[in-house]
Amino acid sequence: MAFYIKEAAEKVNLPTHTLRYYEQEGLLPFIKRDEHGNRIFDDNDLLWLDLIVCLRKTDIPLSELRAIVELTKAGDSTASERKQILEKHKQKMMEKQRDLDNAFIKIKEKLGFYDEIEKKYNKENMPFKA
Numbered sequence: 621m622a623f624y625i626k627e628a629a630e631k632v633n634l635p636t637h638t639l640r641y642y643e644q645e646g647l648l649p650f651i652k653r654d655e656h657g658n659r660i661f662d663d664n665d666l667l668w669l670d671l672i673v674c675l676r677k678t679d680i681p682l683s684e685l686r687a688i689v690e691l692t693k694a695g696d697s698t699a700s701e702r703k704q705i706l707e708k709h710k711q712k713m714m715e716k717q718r719d720l721d722n723a724f725i726k727i728k729e730k731l732g733f734y735d736e737i738e739k740k741y742n743k744e745n746m747p748f749k750a
Contacts, residue, residue: 621662621663622660622661622662623660623661623662623665623666624658624659624660624661625639625640625658625659625661627661628659628661628665628666628669631666632666632669632670632673633673634669634673639659639669642669642672643659645682645685645686646686646689646690647672647682647685647686647689648665648668648669649689649693650664650665650668651665672685675709678709678713679716680709684705684709687705688702688705688706691705
């Protein structure tokens with residue numbers, strides 16, 4: 621199935637200018653164009669965009685995505701190198717996850733501390749009942 625940029629953007633939940641930017645950055649080298657120069661996305665393009673969106677949410681640098689694209693264009697013989705890039709990124713994500721887990725624990729502790737302050741304050745400032 622073929623999609624114009626607006627439809628493709630809606631399907632991957634990105635603004636059209638982001639798709640244009642990704643293309644300018646060399647991340648969408650397989651996008652075809654119709655006779656009027658309009659971008660035509662197919663199902664494989666949407667799958668690729670979905671992967672890009674996923675990886676961008678994990679803060680992968682554009683340079684690493686570009687490297688994956690260039691290796692993909694070179695063919696299946698580069699699978700090991702692409703895998704290596706993703707393994708390295710996965711390690712960075714795991715480190716970040718540990719940092720986030722530690723931050724979550726600290727925030728949870730601080731919220732508990734504030735709960736105790738509120739309970740004490742509310743108890744001390746309750747209206748007197750006879």
